[in-house]
Amino acid sequence: MxxxxxxxxxxxxxxxxxxxxxxxxxxxxxxxxxxxxxxxxxxxxxxxxxxxxxxxxxxxxxxxxxxxxxxxxxxxxxxHRIHRWEITAEAAYTRTGWLTQTWTLVPISRIQTVDVTRGVLQQMFGLATVAVLTASSQGTVRIWHLEHGMAQRVADDLARRAEMVRDQAT
CATH class of the missing domain: 1.10.287 (Helix Hairpins)
Known part of the structure; x- marks a missing residue:
């Protein structure tokens, strides 16, 4: 449950x-x-x-x-003051935007895929983006511009936790 x-x-x-x-x-x-x-x-x-x-x-x-x-x-x-992120025991969520702010929350149980991407400029600055995807097109959370090592650790942790939740459900 x-x-x-x-x-x-x-x-x-x-x-x-x-x-x-x-x-x-x-x-x-x-x-x-x-x-x-x-x-x-x-x-x-x-x-x-x-x-x-x-x-x-x-x-x-x-x-x-x-x-x-x-x-x-x-x-x-x-x-920099507005964009924030957090991974809790239950969900991954972000706040983004400047003029229009968006809060996006994805429950761990809904995670299907976790991706790490690095654009050219991100690579120059040692940054990466973690994309947490669900079956819903509205449910994707992107944690923009994390330090590359941190992004990899966050992605690994989320993928592991999502797999554990899937295993518990079956």
Missing amino acids: TTAPSPVREPAWSLPRAAIGLWTTEGAISAVFLWLGIGAFLLFVPASAGGPVPVLRWVLPTLGLAQLIVSVGISPWVK
Whole structure:
């Protein structure tokens, strides 16, 4: 017999500080591409083109600067304060999001697969993501940007515990 997971509360663990570096790098990369687009517009569209072009020649760099400030200087720090995770005896759960926060809880008894993935930037920062999957498309929990060793230990522990619950059910 399985017990119901405890009510959703703030998960206990924050992400490692290396996640801030990863998010800052992602923000800088997106800013580079945005600025390349703004530069191409400023270079190839003459100010004398009329219409909204003169206004756009002022607005686009301003928006580009705002995007750079938010994505590199603010967002990584806010995300680090908000993104949290925890594995309890009954469930795996996370809180993610910045403007829209999402709490996701997966009971241990519902776990079917546990995956560890590492994107290119995650590898550069020594991080990995643990995906805890269930039969439901809505039931997946992703614990983003854990230190690689910690991610592997969490995945191994969850897989072992889920197997024990399955063995007890049969």
